[in-house]
Amino acid sequence: MSHPIMKKQKVFETINIFDLLSEEIVFLILDCLNTNPLDKKSFSLACKSFYSLESKHRKKLRPLRQEHLPKILTRYPSITHLDLSLCPRITDNSLTTISSACNSTLRSIDLSKSGAFSGSGLLSLSLNCKNLVEIDISNAIGLKDAGAAALAEAKNLEKLWMGRCKLVTDMGVGCIAVGCKKLKVMSLKWCLGVGDLGVGLIAVKCKEIRSLDLSYLPITNKCLPSILKLQYLEDLVLEGCFGIDDDSLAALKHGCKSLKALDMSSCQNISHLGLSSLTSGTGGLQQLTLAYGSPVTLALADGLKKLSMLQSIKLDGSVVTCAGLKAMGNWCVSLKELSLSKCLGVTDEGLSSVVTKHRNLKKLDITCCRKITDVSIAQITSSCTTLSSFKMESCTLVPREAFVLIGQRCHSLEELDLTDNEIDDEGLKSISRCSKLSILKLGICLNITDLGLAHVGMSCSKLIELDLYRSMGITDTGISAIAHGCPDLEMINIAYCKDITDTSLISLSKCSKLNTFESRGCPFITSLGLAAIAVGCKQLTKLDIKKCHNINDVGMLPLAHFSQNLRQINLSYSSVTDVGLLSLASLGCLQSMTILHLKGLTPSGLAAALLACGGLTKVKLQASFKSLLPQPLFKHLEARGCVFQWRDKGFQAELDPKCWKLQVEDMVGGGY
Amino acid sequence: MDLKGSLCADTWGKSSSSSGELPKRMSSNNSSFADFDSQQPQQKWEDQIILDYGMRMNSPFPEFNQPQTQSPLPCDSSNQIKFPVQMNEGLQANKTEDWDPKAMLNNLSFLEQKIHQLQDLVHLIVGRGGQVLGRPDELVTQQQQLITADLTSIIVQLISTAGSLLPSVKNNLSAAAPSIGQLGQFTGVLFPPVDDLKGGVQPQNSSGRKVSNNLNHVDLGGNCVTEQNHTVEEHELKDEEDAEEGENLPPGSYEILQLEKEEILAPHTHFCTICGKGFKRDANLRMHMRGHGDEYKTPAALAKPHKESGSEPMLIKRYSCPYAGCKRNKDHKKFQPLKTILCVKNHYKRTHCDKSYICSRCNTKKFSVIADLKTHEKHCGKDKWLCSCGTTFSRKDKLFGHIALFQGHTPAIPLDETNKGLAGPSDRREGNEATSKIGSSINFNFSSNVPTGNGTQNDMDTKGSADDSASFFSSLNFDTCNFDGFHEFPRPPFDDSENPFSFLIPGSCNYIPKTGGDSSLNTLK
Secondary structure, eight states: OHHHHHHHHHHHHHOOGGGGSOHHHHHHHHHHTTSOHHHHHHHHTTOHHHHHHHHHHOOEEOOSOSTTHHHHHHHOTTOOEEEOTTSSOBOHHHHHHHHHHHGGGOOEEEOTTOBOOOHHHHHHHHHHOTTOOEEEOTTOTTOOHHHHHHHTTOTTOOEEEOTTOTTOOHHHHHHHHHHOTTOOEEEOTTOTTOOHHHHHHHHHHOTTOOEEEOTTOOOOGGGHHHHHTOTTOOEEEOTTOTTOOHHHHHTOOOOOTTOOEEEOTTOTTOOHHHHHHHHTTOTTOOEEEOTTOSOBOHHHHHHTTTOTTOOEEEOTTOBBOHHHHHHHHTOSSOOSEEEOTTOBTOOHHHHHHHHHHOTTOSEEEOTTOTTOOHHHHHHHHHHOTTOSEEEOTTOTTSOTTHHHHHHHHOTTOSEEEOTTOOOOHHHHHHHTTOTTOOEEEOTTOTTOOHHHHHHHHHHOTTOOEEEOTTOTTOOHHHHHHHHHHOTTOOEEEOTTOTTOBHHHHHHHTTOTTOOEEEOTTOTBOOHHHHHHHHHHOTTOOEEEOTTOTTOBHHHHHHHHHHOTTOOEEEOTTSBOBHHHHHHGGGOTTOOEEEEOSOTBOOHHHHHHHHHHOTTOOEEEEETTHHHHSOHHHHHHHHHTTOEEEEEOOOOOOOOOHHHHHHHHHHHHHHHO | OHHHHHHHHHHHHOSSOOTTTHHHHHHHHHHHHHHSOSOOTHHHHHHHHIIIIIOOTTTTHHHHHHHHHTOOOTTOGGGGOOOHHHHHHHHHHHHHHHHOTTTTHHHHHHHHHHHHHHHHHHHHHHHHHHHTTTOOHHHHHHHHHHHHHHHHHHHHHHHHHTGGGHHHHHHHHHHHHHHHHHHHHHTTSOOOGGGGGSSSOOHHHHHHHHHHHHHHHHHHHHHHHHHTTOOHHHHHHHHHHHHHTTTOOOTTSEEEEEOOHHHHHOSOSEEOTTTOOEESSHHHHHHHHGGGOGGGGSHHHHSOOOSSOSSSOOOEEEEEOSSTTOTTSTTSTTOOOBOSHHHHHHHHHHHHSOOOEEOTTTSOOEESSHHHHHHHHHHTTOOOEEBTTSOEESSHHHHHHHHHHSTTOOBOOOHHHHHHHHHOOTHHHHHHHHHHHHHHHSOOOOOTTOOTTOOSHHHHHHHHHHHHHHHHHHHTTOOGGGOGGGGGOOOOOOOOOOOTTGGGSGGGGGOOOSSSHHHHHHHHO
């Protein structure tokens, strides 16, 4: 008998049973802890060895403040991916710290939205982090050519995003082209200082390029030949390149054979002629985006006939003719994705001829095709039975009976947008058969009630996103059904469902994955309901409780305590005062605040709250506060990385729901 | 040479010529060409520059043809007669070149070389054609076969070596193809090469010219790039290379003249037979002669003396450089003759003489031909586009062409900007100002927040602003210690009111950042 006791003692004295777990096994366990960031935190707090193991294991980091960088980089030595996009500002000092701490382990860094750094910071990064392959410096609006030249020292760079670096010119991009020869992905979107010469040099020097985004650059045809000669180019975005026109494209005899995706949206000077000459040599094209482009006519559709590999075409916002659609129906390819959202001229006849041919469509977007009726819906549902995404917002001529067909025939639907349609409970009941449904948008569907929604709640257990904006027939019963049936729910919008009370919120608090909650204009919601959400939904990152008059400071306290992931909040028109606002300061993540028309807010309380919330990047405020608070305060906050948006709209009383709908219809009518 | 200088400056000066401005410039050039002594090989080069870099696509079509026809090679009046087809092809080829002047530079020199070989062959055929006159048909066909084989091999080589350049090759080939066809036709119809001198329409010659016309723009890129270095060698290259275009006369088909060194370096070439005064130009001498009596004032005496009597066949004159061992010396294995006396003079001075003219502005560039110096001085110091190798360019596209051509060269960012850029975006200073203003406007009641011995000014500012926020707090009667977040305030006080999300707003494309907004606007235009 003594033997086992002896052994037990030995175990307790010398061996920690967790020591038996090898590092690899712990790492494997840690690999599985990905869903909730807090899980890893809990793990690391278990014991010292777990703490150090977790520190060693972590590869990715997304810090909120640059001040803590030295500490956290010491703690986590294996960081390869550093996402600094949540830091309001990243200075050269921080970049120097990072470069000396991470050294050659760092492979990827995201500096978008934090452009307070300059060339010297980037230089130390490029020189020290030899293995850096990815860098995102989008929105570094102060960065000049010298900064780009510093980046060119990162010789192993493969992916570079530098959208909206407006001060960088051809010279800077030229340096990058010469220095970073291994570039595979490059985005120059909105780099307005970059023209043909810089882009041309990229194409000449960086032969490995796979993906190139040249949206809104002042480039002309001159750089196109060298771009199209890129041997591996697969993805080319030329959105809004007004300098490219038909004449020049006509002279392009050779296309890019490797090209798989081409985006020529908003290229005003390109008609079907230029397009057909551009696509003539690109037989392997799979995705074509021509949003807001030239009219989709017979000629254009015929010109694209040659693209034998085409799978996806997006024509959003273009004028579409019936003949064009019919010609598309005669293509020998079988499209998987078709987007006709906001296209003028889509009729039952045209749309039917397209969908009867392309029976393998997986994604169809006919948003705002206002002329289509049940004829189209019948044709779509009978032909394209394998649809996984179907968006038909504001197809107002489609009668309620037609929606039954969707549920009857398209069982593979995962995403369905029925915003602003005539669908009723019968339709919803039918749609509930789509058991794979994960995104369902039912905003402004005035005919649906709890009855229909209950069917959805019962059958669609995979629902992740539900939009019930202004669907005023919905009450607590419906929401409860959803909350019970859809445990994976991450996003719900119940704005202006005026009958909803705290009961709904209490039932929704069971959805632990909920990260976005919007309940604008629900007068019956109180701080009690909000508290339930705060306690139950720890993942909450976005909260909009505008015009919830009954939410006050009491609701803010649990929020401040439990919702440690909250990043964005809208408190306008609520009854929150200084105290509530100030309590939110304990939320380290909080970045964006909209606080308009808060009656109980005083200038001094606001100042205190603004100062206390250290991570703020964006604050929407009443313009009157501008003069009530000292200017140095704003300057200080701006220096910290906070942007103020001043609003001067008067207090708006909530309109009668039906009146609102009429008003919207007037506006829409005026638009056409 | 003066004219050349001014033209040069004119062309280089306007770095980005808009298409609207172009025709005007072209026509002004044309008029000057008309006045100008036709024995200027630079003309063509100038035209090419304008055409290649200034012209935007089709718009100045008539202007395009004019300078070409007005830039005849010396003693080669037949070249003025061109077929419309040829012009079109020239334009077409030019257009392609205009597409992408930079990327192809790398391979163009190679292409050029190859096509020159092709040309040689063509000329050889022309030459041979004269000799086989009246011979049996078998020989002609045999010859044709041989030539076809040669051409084919060259074409194949061309295609294989310039695989990536396929479109441009295709273009060159398509332009060259008719000339090959014509060759086949014309080997039977024989014109002795001597006949070239008469102003008749010469099919062979024009077909040969056609090839070379297409070539002119091809090798141009290379010329331009090197020209930018402003070294004397490049000037020479330009002169001589141009003189060579379409030249490749078969040996023996021209007369070789060689001037002596003293003759070449003599300041004057025309001397008054009465008083012995020397002149550089024949026309000046004739003007001078008027002073010696009325007999020199007659229209006949003042008229330009005819060089050839018109009907009699006359051998083409070509010149040899007296410097032994020079490629331009007639004893050299690969002798390449010089076209005119002017060419000889410039060549000799540039290649075999001291560079005694030093640019007074930069004190580095040396020239042996004064016109070269003048050309250089016109834009010395104006070259703002700098390469890492130290070469400067007056035009950005030239710099990028240079960088595209050479491995390891990179654009050099001007030093002032580098300093600024490395020191941080200029708004940084504003930020500092802003925070220091905060500091001054508020009484510092530093308490625990102030660390001792903070080093840099930057830190000082930061702390200042932090404490300033503390003072806000205390004025509001909040207890400082309630707010843990407080120690987080010390951030470098950069001021940047840009909204990071404003790029989502469609209208923001016109948004100009507050610093350096001008430059982004300019480039947009």
